[in-house]
Amino acid sequence: MAVGAFADRGADLELVGLEKRFPGFTAVDNLNLTIPAGSFFALLGPSGCGKTTTLRLVAGLEEPTNGRILIGGEDVTNQKSFQRPVNTVFQSYALFPHMSVLDNVAFGLRRRKIADAVTKAHEALLLVELDHLAHRRPQQLSGGQQQRVALARALVNRPALLLLDEPLGALDLKLRRQMQIELKTIQEDVGLTFLHVTHDQEEAMTMADTIAVMNKGQIEQMGEPQQLYELPRTAFVANFLGQSNLFTGPVVSTTSTAISVDISGQKVVVPMERAHRSSGTVTVGVRPEKLSLHDEAPVHDASRNVMGPGKVVDVSFSGVSTQYLVAVPGVQTLVVFAQNMAHGPAAHVGAEVWVSWNIDHGFGLDDDPESEPRFEADLDTKTIAQQRRSSMATELEEA
Amino acid sequence: MAFAAFSTATGPATDPVARRRSPVALFLLLPGILYLVLFFLTPLVSLLLTSFQVPREFGDIGQYDYAFRWQNYVDVVTTYWPHIIRSFGYALAATFFALLISYPLAYFIGVKARKWPLVQSLMLVLVISPFFISFLLRTLAWKQLFSDESFLVQGLKTLSLLGPEAHLTGTAASVIFGLTYNFIPFMTLPLYTTLERLDVRYLEAGSDLYASPFQVFRRVTVPLSMPGIVAGTLLTFIPAAGDFINASRDFLGGTGTQMMGNVIEANFLVLQNYPSAAALSIILMGVILVIVSIYVKRSGTEELL
Amino acid sequence: MKLSLGKWLLPVYSALALLFLMIPIGYTFVYSFNDSLKSNIVWRGFTLDKWLNVCNVQNGAVCEAFGNSLIIGAVATVAATAMGTMIAIAIVRYRFKFRSQTSLLLFLPMATPEVVLGAGLAAQFLSIGVPKDMLTIILAHTMFCISFVVVTVKARVASLDPALEEAGRDLYGSALQVFARITFPLLLPGIMAAALLSFALSFDDFIITNFNSGPVTTFPKYIWISAARGIPAEANVLASAVFIFALVVVVTVQVSGAAKARRLAKMS
Numbered sequence: 007m008a009v010g011a012f013a014d015r016g017a018d019l020e021l022v023g024l025e026k027r028f029p030g031f032t033a034v035d036n037l038n039l040t041i042p043a044g045s046f047f048a049l050l051g052p053s054g055c056g057k058t059t060t061l062r063l064v065a066g067l068e069e070p071t072n073g074r075i076l077i078g079g080e081d082v083t084n085q086k087s088f089q090r091p092v093n094t095v096f097q098s099y100a101l102f103p104h105m106s107v108l109d110n111v112a113f114g115l116r117r118r119k120i121a122d123a124v125t126k127a128h129e130a131l132l133l134v135e136l137d138h139l140a141h142r143r144p145q146q147l148s149g150g151q152q153q154r155v156a157l158a159r160a161l162v163n164r165p166a167l168l169l170l171d172e173p174l175g176a177l178d179l180k181l182r183r184q185m186q187i188e189l190k191t192i193q194e195d196v197g198l199t200f201l202h203v204t205h206d207q208e209e210a211m212t213m214a215d216t217i218a219v220m221n222k223g224q225i226e227q228m229g230e231p232q233q234l235y236e237l238p239r240t241a242f243v244a245n246f247l248g249q250s251n252l253f254t255g256p257v258v259s260t261t262s263t264a265i266s267v268d269i270s271g272q273k274v275v276v277p278m279e280r281a282h283r284s285s286g287t288v289t290v291g292v293r294p295e296k297l298s299l300h301d302e303a304p305v306h307d308a309s310r311n312v313m314g315p316g317k318v319v320d321v322s323f324s325g326v327s328t329q330y331l332v333a334v335p336g337v338q339t340l341v342v343f344a345q346n347m348a349h350g351p352a353a354h355v356g357a358e359v360w361v362s363w364n365i366d367h368g369f370g371l372d373d374d375p376e377s378e379p380r381f382e383a384d385l386d387t388k389t390i391a392q393q394r395r396s397s398m399a400t401e402l403e404e405a
Numbered sequence: 406m407a408f409a410a411f412s413t414a415t416g417p418a419t420d421p422v423a424r425r426r427s428p429v430a431l432f433l434l435l436p437g438i439l440y441l442v443l444f445f446l447t448p449l450v451s452l453l454l455t456s457f458q459v460p461r462e463f464g465d466i467g468q469y470d471y472a473f474r475w476q477n478y479v480d481v482v483t484t485y486w487p488h489i490i491r492s493f494g495y496a497l498a499a500t501f502f503a504l505l506i507s508y509p510l511a512y513f514i515g516v517k518a519r520k521w522p523l524v525q526s527l528m529l530v531l532v533i534s535p536f537f538i539s540f541l542l543r544t545l546a547w548k549q550l551f552s553d554e555s556f557l558v559q560g561l562k563t564l565s566l567l568g569p570e571a572h573l574t575g576t577a578a579s580v581i582f583g584l585t586y587n588f589i590p591f592m593t594l595p596l597y598t599t600l601e602r603l604d605v606r607y608l609e610a611g612s613d614l615y616a617s618p619f620q621v622f623r624r625v626t627v628p629l630s631m632p633g634i635v636a637g638t639l640l641t642f643i644p645a646a647g648d649f650i651n652a653s654r655d656f657l658g659g660t661g662t663q664m665m666g667n668v669i670e671a672n673f674l675v676l677q678n679y680p681s682a683a684a685l686s687i688i689l690m691g692v693i694l695v696i697v698s699i700y701v702k703r704s705g706t707e708e709l710l
Numbered sequence: 711m712k713l714s715l716g717k718w719l720l721p722v723y724s725a726l727a728l729l730f731l732m733i734p735i736g737y738t739f740v741y742s743f744n745d746s747l748k749s750n751i752v753w754r755g756f757t758l759d760k761w762l763n764v765c766n767v768q769n770g771a772v773c774e775a776f777g778n779s780l781i782i783g784a785v786a787t788v789a790a791t792a793m794g795t796m797i798a799i800a801i802v803r804y805r806f807k808f809r810s811q812t813s814l815l816l817f818l819p820m821a822t823p824e825v826v827l828g829a830g831l832a833a834q835f836l837s838i839g840v841p842k843d844m845l846t847i848i849l850a851h852t853m854f855c856i857s858f859v860v861v862t863v864k865a866r867v868a869s870l871d872p873a874l875e876e877a878g879r880d881l882y883g884s885a886l887q888v889f890a891r892i893t894f895p896l897l898l899p900g901i902m903a904a905a906l907l908s909f910a911l912s913f914d915d916f917i918i919t920n921f922n923s924g925p926v927t928t929f930p931k932y933i934w935i936s937a938a939r940g941i942p943a944e945a946n947v948l949a950s951a952v953f954i955f956a957l958v959v960v961v962t963v964q965v966s967g968a969a970k971a972r973r974l975a976k977m978s
Contacts, residue, residue: 067609087612088621100610104628113624114614163614430804437793437856438812444853445819448830455833506727513724526964530957531728537956538735540914541933542949545941546734549751589731639821647823650916655937666825666917673829673921683833686826697821701814 016199017078017091017166018043019064024073026059026223031400033059035223037073041216046193046200048214050207052246054400056223057203061169064201065094078166088117093160094169097176099152101144107131107155108140114163130162131155133192150181161192168193170202174209186213207247211235219243235293237280239372244291251340252291252371260284265370270336272313274368281370289371295343296367299330299352300360311368313337314360318353328352332359449690456683469679481684485668489688492665495577495652496645499584500592503641504634506585507592511633512626514593515600532593544583544656548574551657575659583651588644592637599633639700643693665689735953742946749940760943772944775932782844782928783912786851791905793852794859795897801860802867819857827854828921835922842924850922851915855908862907866900910956 019041026034033056041047049057062068064075066087074083082090093114101110111130115123131137134154144152153173160168170189174182190213193200204210210217211231218228219242227239238244241252255269265284267274276290292311304312316334328351330342340361344352353359456477458469482489514528535543550557551573561567573579607629611621627634649666652658658667665685672682745755765773797816800806819827831850835842874896878888916930923931933945 065613067612087609088615088617092613094610094613096606096610096613098604098606100604100606102607102610102625113611113616117615117617117620159614424803424805426805430800430806433796433800433804434806434812437797437860438815440793441815441819441853441856444831444834444849445827446815448827448834451834451837452826452830455837509720510724510727513720517720523965523968526968527961528724528728530960530964532731534953534957535731535735536910536914537953538738538949539916539930539933541916541930541937542738542941542946543734545933545937546737550733550737552751554752586731586734589727643821644823647825649825655934666823669825669829670920673832679833679836682829686829689823690826693821693823697817 016043016045016197019047019167019199019201020074020076020079021060021064022074022076024060024063024075025071026056026063026068027071032223034063034070037223037225039218039225039228041199041201043078043199044197045215046190046202046213048210048217049201049203049220050205050210050217050246051220052205052397054397055220057205057220058171060220061094061171061201061203064167065092065169066090067094091166092169093163093165093167094171095153095156095160095173097171097173099144099156099173101152101155101159103144106141106143107136107147110144110155111159111162113159118163126162127158130158133161134158134188149176150185153177153185157189157192161196161198164196165198167199167201170200172204172206174204174206182209189213211247219246221246236367237369238291239282241289241371241373244369244371249294249341250291251294251297251338252289253337254287254289256287257285264365267370269313272334272337274311274313275365276368276370277366280366280368282372283370283374286374289373290368291371292363292368294329294341295327295345296363297340297342297344297361298363299332299342299344300362301353301357303360304362307362309365310362311365312360312362313340315358316340316361318355318357318359321351321353321355323351330359332361334361452683452686455679456687458680458683460680474680477680477684478688481681481688485665485685488663488665488668489685491577491662492646492689493692495581495584495662495664496642496648498581499588499645500638500642502581502585503588503592504637507589507596507637508634511593511596511600515597516603516605519601529594529597532597533590535587535590540587541650541656543587544650547579547583547586548656551579574657575654575662577662579657580652580662580664583657584645584648587648587651588641591640591644595636595640596630596633599630599636603629635700639696643696646693647689738946739950739953742943742950744943744946746943750943750946751940760947764944764947766944771927772929772932772942772948775927775929776948778844778926779913779929782847782851783909785848786855786912787905787908789848789852790855790859790908791901794856794904794908795863795901797856798860798863798867802864816857816860819854820861824915824917825921828918831918832921842922842926844926846922846924847919847926847928850918851912854915854918855911858907858911859904862904863897863900866897866903870896913952 019039021037021039024034024037024039025032035056037056037060049060051057059068063070066082066085066089070083074081076082077091101107102113105113108124108127108131112123112127115126120126128137128140131140134157136151136154136158139147139151144155147155153176156173174185177185186209189200202210202213214231216228217231217234219226219234221242227234227243234243235247238247238250241250244250244252253267253269253274255267255274257265258268258273259266260278262278264275264277265281265288267276267288267290274290278284281288281290300314303314304310306312313334314332316332316337318330319333319339320329320331322329322331323346325346327343327345330344330351330353332340332342334340342361454471455469457471457473457475458477459472459474461468461470510532514525514532518525518528549555552558553572553574558567558573562571567573603626607625608621611625612618616624646664647666649664649670650656652662652664652667654660658664665688669682669685669689672678672685741750741753742760743756743758744750744753745757745759746752747754801809801812806812828850831846831853832842835846840846870893875888875892878892879885883891914930915928916934919928919931920934927935929945929948933941936942936945
């Protein structure tokens, strides 16, 4: 690490065949990733998927079992964390309790013997609007203020790469929204490369230019938020980012533009360009907010899929929208989100309804339903509880 | 604080309960407090009074009358100032070496060995295990290991690492060695207690912010473990200053290494010169009270126990 | 996998440090098997004799001293633990005046050098005219043990969840019943630890004992007296026996505690 120098701008990050094995399990499994300089990149995934481990590997706080890490083209795999041009905003903030806020922020500058450390520290604190608290101790600050100090402490060093480890987790909703906007603004203004690790998919979609969804140590899908959301590649991504209605069935016919899938007697058409697989048994899906409810069988429309009749089994009001659960015999329970454009629900419990959606809103997954699924969407309560328990246990072990 | 290191309870600290006002408190406190007043405070007062006594005219050895003989203190300081200086000097040296030896050990057990709690417990047991064998026998073992006839000394002399006339016992070095050895557990336990609670994430943050391992140690670890260092230092220095076993001639000491403790004991039990013994005790106690009051001023009395 | 020197330095150092701490213990243990005559300095040969006939030497003086130490330790422990536990509960649970003075009074005996404590008590007994014997030793030991008991039990009381006692009261328990069936059993580990500490301190005490014992000999005092002319190997035997016993007890407690914790974790 060049003493006394700042990076001019963010650098790109390249992970080549990165692997981290612990006794008993593999946290990061042959990860290959390139993050372009100056972008806001989110690593999204559930607890235990390996995202935090990946972050720690990049920061230099863990040593990889295999693979290489390149920052700005330079191989830093063998460098210790204090040698890398990388700074981390820790989930717990890790603000030194025995130093003032100002000394905390100036810490990195002083270690690198950068001139005018105090002035620069004040500038960083001004950026996060906390300069008036420069001489307080971290313990005297609120959670939101501590988070901003942690950010200033990392930013002031102008790192080539800034790592954020779920930094907004401890904040309340309003503050979190505010910080999301601020972080994005700072990143764009300063031009640094941000790598943000989170399990909050809304947060990732709001802030990131590119999202990589991780599961069990590997990347399931990577791309722009909208792309990931509208065209998920696997059932995991479809269920992790928002909610999905998924149907599995054989492809009965194909045209040059679309495939037709038979779901227990109901026909679902998906455009060819939105289907990853076009033969055999496939899983197709559609997002709940794309579905429309009809109280009688809708008129046939070639541009829309229809499913029904089904029975409304649950109506759940949540302010912005209402969630309906519709049981279609032979298929499954469909989830429908309807914006509350008018007073009262569109359908009551027990009503007979039809569900329709625009063909262009459907998607076909890349999963092969006939092979062992990597992640089973198991709706059985007991299994869900068991999975939650084991993921919590892994979380505890990692902590 | 320091002495809580002796407790084995490690339950999570709950919020302080709203304390009740009740006559029960008095009933609970009275026996113990009364006992301490009777058998701790009063003897100290007694000691103070004794230090001002005058020898009884025409009385036997050991018979004194109450008076206000300040001269006792002057006499004692003029006669024994080398011992006074030596006591605090040895204690300081022993404390320093004990800190040097104990810190890495406490760091290993408290920080590095966190993944294996059973190993932690067993290592701590080994640290305090010298307490299971009499203090005197421990010191005696070193004396015999360092005595001229021991195989250790003979071996060193054969290897010419020691001169043929050199002695290991009876020197300032051997006394300081004995003191250091005996107080290592007292230094290690408070250090361990503090280091055990050290949040490693601070160390990671330091490293993330370009501090080399040495810088992390100096600027993060040491400041954050300061309470333990202070506690261990107090727990070592205070008893070491008053020790007389290590320095006695029967153990590791010689004629030139007598400490205040030896002198007090000699005056009290052998010479029956109670005023002198008392005066020296008060001086020793006084210095220690000064140190304790500095500590209390900075940290308050709540932390004492 | 990189095995740098840095990784091994600390564990090796720690092992060496612990070994260093064990040296006198090892020496004492080894020499308890020495076929010594009067003094136990020169190694003459291995024998189990001393272990088998511990009390034979000097008309059983060693064993008598050992016995005295046990009795004194037991009595002082009971007294100090009782008084100390009461104080600890009062400090944590109750409000009272002169709080900081009480803390200071409890702290000072731990900070006072033993010579001062010993000389002070001896001076006091002298001026009152009480002859020095078993009683004075017990009184002295109880005094300095109280503070340690308070510190140990206080930590335990502070970590007790008050909700447990509140639940007891909510379920119709009287104050006495709540104390006997809930508070006391939960405090017991802390009280036992305090009692153990108190006994250990009393048993090993020499300096204060020396000033206040008169003709009575305790085990450490016996060693001190014999140090001049030669400590019989039997003293080593007793000391080693105590060490082994204490070590076995403590290690067993730790290991069984860890095994219990592991079993509980597996069940959930």
